Amino acid sequence: MEVTDIAPALLRLVVGVTMIAHGANHWIGGGKIAGTARWFGGLGLRNGVLQAWLSVITEIGAGALLIVGLLTPFASAAVISVMLVAGLLAHRKNGFFVFKEGYEYVLVLAAVALALGLSGPGWLSLDHAAGIEITGLAGGAVALGVGVLGTAGLLAVFYRPAPAASAAPEPATEEAH
Numbered sequence: 001m002e003v004t005d006i007a008p009a010l011l012r013l014v015v016g017v018t019m020i021a022h023g024a025n026h027w028i029g030g031g032k033i034a035g036t037a038r039w040f041g042g043l044g045l046r047n048g049v050l051q052a053w054l055s056v057i058t059e060i061g062a063g064a065l066l067i068v069g070l071l072t073p074f075a076s077a078a079v080i081s082v083m084l085v086a087g088l089l090a091h092r093k094n095g096f097f098v099f100k101e102g103y104e105y106v107l108v109l110a111a112v113a114l115a116l117g118l119s120g121p122g123w124l125s126l127d128h129a130a131g132i133e134i135t136g137l138a139g140g141a142v143a144l145g146v147g148v149l150g151t152a153g154l155l156a157v158f159y160r161p162a163p164a165a166s167a168a169p170e171p172a173t174e175e176a177h
Helices: 002-030 032-042 049-070 071-096 105-118 125-129 136-160
Strands: none
Touching: 002 032, 002 049, 002 071, 002 105, 032 049, 049 071, 049 105, 049 125, 071 136
């Protein structure tokens, strides 16, 4: 084992724990599933309760897989997809900076997940122990490709934003009497 074997393990641990905490917060924190469902509905996603549970399962599942380093490109894809949905629907309109509710945070998590897909989980992982070698461009393609496809599928099926309210009222027309 080299010192460089610690880096992917550290990244997997930090991103994994972060994702588990995020999923647990959607489940049992603050507004619980009902509050998360209302929030997703406010972003334009239909079936808010289903979205809340899918989010919880994806975030906790991806986090756990990353921590142990199992199926790393697929766990990375799940992180990328969740962060892409959050970035597009909740944060993009606010600009870059996280302190303004921007997409800075979700971009960093997605980029680290992509980097893990490219680099692989490292020596301290179940992937390494099991001989699962999906790294390099193949691992990156799985992480990015599956993540983007998952996002596109979710948005195609569930994203139905409310029509924007008209800024100006329609002009009144005179009717002939």
